[in-house]
Amino acid sequence: MIRKLIRRVLKLPALGRQSVKPKIIPFSQHGVRRDGLSYAARKVVTRLQEAGFSAYVVGGAVRDLMLGVQPKDFDIATNATPEQVHHLFRRSRIIGRRFRIVHVMVGPETIEVTTFRGGEVASKSDSGRIMADNTYGSQEEDAHRRDFTVNALFYDPAEETVVDYHHGAKDLHAKKLVMIGQPAKRYQEDPVRMLRAVRLAAKLGFEIDDATRKPIAAHAHLLKKEPPARLFDEMLKLLHSGHAYACLNKLRDEGLSSGIFPLLDAVMDDSGGQAFIKLALDSTDERIRADKPVSVGFLLATLLWQQVNQRWQGYQRDGEKPIPALMSAMADVESEQDNEFAIPRRFSATMREIWTLQPRFDSRVGQRPFRLVEQPRFRAAYDFLMLRAEVGEVPMSLAKWWGDFQDADDDERLEMIRTAKDEPSSGAAAQRKRRRRRKPAGGGQGGQGGGA
Numbered sequence: 001m002i003r004k005l006i007r008r009v010l011k012l013p014a015l016g017r018q019s020v021k022p023k024i025i026p027f028s029q030h031g032v033r034r035d036g037l038s039y040a041a042r043k044v045v046t047r048l049q050e051a052g053f054s055a056y057v058v059g060g061a062v063r064d065l066m067l068g069v070q071p072k073d074f075d076i077a078t079n080a081t082p083e084q085v086h087h088l089f090r091r092s093r094i095i096g097r098r099f100r101i102v103h104v105m106v107g108p109e110t111i112e113v114t115t116f117r118g119g120e121v122a123s124k125s126d127s128g129r130i131m132a133d134n135t136y137g138s139q140e141e142d143a144h145r146r147d148f149t150v151n152a153l154f155y156d157p158a159e160e161t162v163v164d165y166h167h168g169a170k171d172l173h174a175k176k177l178v179m180i181g182q183p184a185k186r187y188q189e190d191p192v193r194m195l196r197a198v199r200l201a202a203k204l205g206f207e208i209d210d211a212t213r214k215p216i217a218a219h220a221h222l223l224k225k226e227p228p229a230r231l232f233d234e235m236l237k238l239l240h241s242g243h244a245y246a247c248l249n250k251l252r253d254e255g256l257s258s259g260i261f262p263l264l265d266a267v268m269d270d271s272g273g274q275a276f277i278k279l280a281l282d283s284t285d286e287r288i289r290a291d292k293p294v295s296v297g298f299l300l301a302t303l304l305w306q307q308v309n310q311r312w313q314g315y316q317r318d319g320e321k322p323i324p325a326l327m328s329a330m331a332d333v334e335s336e337q338d339n340e341f342a343i344p345r346r347f348s349a350t351m352r353e354i355w356t357l358q359p360r361f362d363s364r365v366g367q368r369p370f371r372l373v374e375q376p377r378f379r380a381a382y383d384f385l386m387l388r389a390e391v392g393e394v395p396m397s398l399a400k401w402w403g404d405f406q407d408a409d410d411d412e413r414l415e416m417i418r419t420a421k422d423e424p425s426s427g428a429a430a431q432r433k434r435r436r437r438r439k440p441a442g443g444g445q446g447g448q449g450g451g452a
Helices: 002-007 040-050 060-066 084-090 139-145 168-173 182-188 192-204 216-225 228-239 243-251 274-289 296-317 322-340 345-362 367-375 378-390 396-407 410-421 425-441
Strands: 023-025 057-058 076-079 092-095 101-106 109-117 129-134 153-156 161-164
Touching: 040 057, 040 076, 040 084, 040 101, 057 060, 060 153, 060 168, 076 101, 084 092, 084 101, 084 109, 101 274, 109 322, 139 182, 161 192, 161 410, 168 345, 182 192, 182 216, 192 216, 192 228, 192 243, 228 243, 243 274, 274 378, 296 345, 296 378, 322 345, 345 367, 345 378, 367 396, 367 410, 396 410
Parallel strands: 076 109
Antiparallel strands: 023 161, 057 076, 057 153, 092 101, 101 109, 153 161
């Protein structure tokens, strides 16, 4: 520790590794203007630099800017400690335990500021996983600690230059994802890096470098030891990447789909329902690319629907009525998820409401349609019904009727209800009517319906 401290004070190279002279890439070669940064990012970097600290925009924001894509957020790396950053910005707070960072709020935007990480990790588990990492160092050490070369680029808005220690710009142009350091060791330090490799490759359309890709299958089991909450967050990042279906396929290609995410195991099952899932994920991708909000509860409802729907039909075939059958199917699927991969209640409540409202779309008589459109989750449930109609699970005419009904005035709605009485029924209601008509002839059979 004393030798390490002396080397830092004297600004000597880190032990065990030769100092690397970075490549300084001028604006003429990378084309990224400081105006491409958000106002908040420019303000935070400028304030740190004026206070005498080094400060750079780093990581995915630099990567995206060099690819001609506007970043959704900006991270900043500096040699200022978290306490020094917090002292400079009134609207800021220090967060994190394994590695402390500072969130600086500028207007509606939050900028994440990290102190350059040191070359040595403070604490590791027996398996090599990083447990604590509050050690600080130089920009070079920080670059070496980052995951992929394309994420280890530093941008200085004052000079409009990019600092590149690991040939990240070259890999960026080659559309290649390359791990910094020894991939197997880096996956042991943090198994979630395997998921990040898959997500970035699918999102950016990059190829994973052979050396980076090769250890993934052998180290996939390490993900099972990660906290469920952290895996759930990573799964949401995959699904909110704007390339969700490509990410799921990439997970399967790299051997990371089975057993890691119980929620996604059935999703990637080829036994059926892929058209519905692809349609739902494509719709989610479109909303994300258009910068529209996405409901996590709705997304999870679509991913698990095929399991629920199959159980629903099965219970009805066994003679249960549609609503109790649906409740049983929902309970079964949720129980299976909770055993290994609990879905937070704030999402599962929305998911259940969307499913529960589906049978109610079959009833278009009396006051029931009026009561249904007043439900808080009606719009989400209707969008879900539209997805089912688009894959032929329920008649499109039924979905169109509800689309017209919600936009009609009261008189028009009453006329639509009156007319609907004369139309052939569909879904669960139609099945029940057909069963009642067959009973006198002795041919009645329980249950194929429920909008399945």
